[in-house]
Structures are given as C-alpha cells and as structure tokens.
Amino acid sequence: MGGKVYGVGLGPGDPELITLKAARVIAAADVVAYPAPPDGPSFARSIAEAHLSAHQLEIPVRMPLDPATFPADEAYGAGAAAITAELAKGKTVAVLCQGDPCLYGSFMYLFDRLSTDWPVEIIPGVSSLGATAGMAGRPLALRDEPLAVLPGILDDEALERLLNATEAAAILKVGRHVARLKALLSRLGLLDTAVLVERATMPDARVRPLKDVMEDRAPYFSLILTRRRGTAVF
Amino acid sequence: MGGKVYGVGLGPGDPELITLKAARVIAAADVVAYPAPPDGPSFARSIAEAHLSAHQLEIPVRMPLDPATFPADEAYGAGAAAITAELAKGKTVAVLCQGDPCLYGSFMYLFDRLSTDWPVEIIPGVSSLGATAGMAGRPLALRDEPLAVLPGILDDEALERLLNATEAAAILKVGRHVARLKALLSRLGLLDTAVLVERATMPDARVRPLKDVMEDRAPYFSLILTRRRGTAVF
Numbered sequence: 374m375g376g377k378v379y380g381v382g383l384g385p386g387d388p389e390l391i392t393l394k395a396a397r398v399i400a401a402a403d404v405v406a407y408p409a410p411p412d413g414p415s416f417a418r419s420i421a422e423a424h425l426s427a428h429q430l431e432i433p434v435r436m437p438l439d440p441a442t443f444p445a446d447e448a449y450g451a452g453a454a455a456i457t458a459e460l461a462k463g464k465t466v467a468v469l470c471q472g473d474p475c476l477y478g479s480f481m482y483l484f485d486r487l488s489t490d491w492p493v494e495i496i497p498g499v500s501s502l503g504a505t506a507g508m509a510g511r512p513l514a515l516r517d518e519p520l521a522v523l524p525g526i527l528d529d530e531a532l533e534r535l536l537n538a539t540e541a542a543a544i545l546k547v548g549r550h551v552a553r554l555k556a557l558l559s560r561l562g563l564l565d566t567a568v569l570v571e572r573a574t575m576p577d578a579r580v581r582p583l584k585d586v587m588e589d590r591a592p593y594f595s596l597i598l599t600r601r602r603g604t605a606v607f
Numbered sequence: 608m609g610g611k612v613y614g615v616g617l618g619p620g621d622p623e624l625i626t627l628k629a630a631r632v633i634a635a636a637d638v639v640a641y642p643a644p645p646d647g648p649s650f651a652r653s654i655a656e657a658h659l660s661a662h663q664l665e666i667p668v669r670m671p672l673d674p675a676t677f678p679a680d681e682a683y684g685a686g687a688a689a690i691t692a693e694l695a696k697g698k699t700v701a702v703l704c705q706g707d708p709c710l711y712g713s714f715m716y717l718f719d720r721l722s723t724d725w726p727v728e729i730i731p732g733v734s735s736l737g738a739t740a741g742m743a744g745r746p747l748a749l750r751d752e753p754l755a756v757l758p759g760i761l762d763d764e765a766l767e768r769l770l771n772a773t774e775a776a777a778i779l780k781v782g783r784h785v786a787r788l789k790a791l792l793s794r795l796g797l798l799d800t801a802v803l804v805e806r807a808t809m810p811d812a813r814v815r816p817l818k819d820v821m822e823d824r825a826p827y828f829s830l831i832l833t834r835r836r837g838t839a840v841f
Contacts, residue, residue, distance in 0.1 A: 539769065
C-alpha cells in the first residue's frame, strides 16, 4: 500500500468546468493540496470546494508575494515536504491546479520534486485558451493555421517575431502589459481583429475588442486573442 | 421560447474527461448532433454515450471521406439545416465536439452557419495538448516560454521557422507525417527531447521518445511534443 499523487487540472474558474475524473479523484483523496497566497483563501480550492469533505487533510502551499524574501523554490520545497510526509503514510494526495497542469501550471514544480520517488498521475483540465475563445465566440485556430501561445511578459522583439510568423496567437498573463501589447499589435496590423477576454468563465467575465480597451492594466486572468482572419471560418 | 445551440467540448477521448457542465448540457438537450463518418459510429458520440438518453433526437453530421465528391462545406451545410429545423421548433441542440471546440474543432464550421440567427454557447473542453503532456509527464511550457501549436501538415520551411523561434512546440495531427517530422526535428537538434504520444487518455494510448519510433505513420490522434529544456522544470 503506497502513496500516490494526482496533479488535478481544475479548468479556468467555473466550478462546472471541472471534469468528472477530477471531481472523483478530489473527492476520494485522503489529502488535498493547493497553491494559496501568504494569507487568506486559495482560488484553486474555491473552484474545487464542492468536492472537498471535512475528513480530508488540507495542505495549502503558500506562495510568496515577494520572491526576494521567500523564493518560490522554498515554497515548493516546503509544499513537497508536507506532501511527502503524507505519501509516506500511504495516503493519496490530490494537488489542485487551476487550468491545465502542464500549461504554465504551478503543479509542474511539485511534480519535479515528487515524481522521482512517488507515482504521479496528471489529470488534464480545461485550459484558459479554449475557455477564452469560447467566450469570444471565435476559433483559436483552424485547419493548418499555426497558433502561438505567448506569455505577455515577453519583450516586443520576441512577440513581434512570433506574431509575424503565425496565423493566430493567444497572449496569456496580460495583466500590466495591456497598453504595450495594444501598441505592438496596432503596429503589426493585428489590433482590429484582437479581443481581450478577462476572467473567462468566471461570474465577472468580460469580452471586448482590444481596440476599445483604454485601461493600461487588465486582471491577471486575462488573455488577448489575435487571428489574421479574425472570426472568419473560411 | 426559442432554440439554443451548445457547442460542447468532450475532451480528448476518455469519457471521464468530460466536464460537469458538458455532461449536464448533453443530458438536458432535446437534440444531440455530432460528426460521424459516412457509415458507422461516431467517435464523438461514443465519448458522450453515458449522458445520452433514448428520447433525444440524434443528428449525425456525416463527413465525407473524399472531399472531391462531397465537399465538407456541403456536409456542414446539411448538418446546419437539420439543426436549424429543430431550433425553429424551440429545441435545444447540443453539438458534440471532441477536444476543445475552438482549437481546430469542426464545430466552428457549424458555429459559423448558426450563430448569426441563433444563440450559441460554447462549452470548452480538455484539449489534446494538456492530455498529451499529462500522459508524457512533462510541461508543455512554463513561465515566459513561448509555445507553438503546429499542424503536422505544415511544410518543413514553416515548421522550421516556428520551431526555431519558440522554446516549446506541440505538433498536432501527426498521422502520416511522422518520418518527415522526425527528420526535421533531428536536423534542428530537437529530436533528443521530443516525445510521440498516440491516442492520449484512450485505453490504447502510448508514449514513446520520438527517436525510438521507427514507423512512418502514427494514428490520426497523435501529437509530438518538443521542448528545448525537455522535461526540466528549472
């Protein structure tokens, strides 16, 4: 009887976008771990809340706001140690992960620490890419169109090279980069068909043509979609 | 009382990777439509089967094997006409779509024909990207790494430009392109860390280092993942 870890994708935020498998695995786990801010509630936990029960041990992996004083590396190390202690007792541990664990997911840092010693199963989740495009009512990409998935923090030179080489792009983690990205897309002739989606699938979600967005910042959970053909299917 | 269309992402193939929302919407729909081959059963229907019931009208959208004799355009037109006839009676129609509807999904061709006249809600699904990476136990991309999503049918020149410009790539619809892609990745120095995943999340799924694959062809539902850092997280 040995311990096992599940890296569970929870989807983009709507609790109904959890998969049947994720719901089953979370409910059956002895221990549930999740990323959390230094104080206060975990967003990942709130998505999964309906599937938790009082007898489960919970391990919040508290992530630092200021990496200079407490590196993320130490936070993941502490989380992995707490999880390992439970695995050693033969417990199953579900690690909650917003979105999809393998697509820019924090779970991979725990996976890296745990998977050499313990069996780990990754349960994929709905990513913010499809959720964003679905809310905007447009394709991410079709047929033979290449799609670039681009963190908004990339510099203009890197973004320009990839935006020029692809038919379509999804720019993630837009946050404080909105004004810069808008100027770049305008220069590349991509602004007219670009859309900004904030908090896709959450109650306060919002979809706007990027050219109508006048703020310099967007929420952390925001994506910009571009596609040369815009919403056109043919 | 008017009709409504749902474009329902079913995920990559494991019926348990359907979302709670998709399961609810499919079960509640008056009509269920799905892509199907010219004869025989629909793979999308088989994923959703547990949520269907005998009182529902089913509309298979039969896709041609030979686009020269019966263009896909006509198949989607016929499907949209059959769905429209039900919407006009005030019915709700769930259109099933393997994977995520907006990511190379056939649903977008029906969306294009239906969304000007009828309300359409897209329910995102788990895409084959995350499912593939999860089975391979590796990140698609982390932090500020750009990710290219590339249909395998693209020619070597287009693939080379994008593979050289990105940290990581997922090559879709690998099928008959395996040998060519393997040669290209070898030339670009990306073969050693590349993995081929066939039929992710299905019972006969298989994960292999691409350099160990000797066949010229892979199943249609196959992806190649490349990442300069391979599985390394830091």
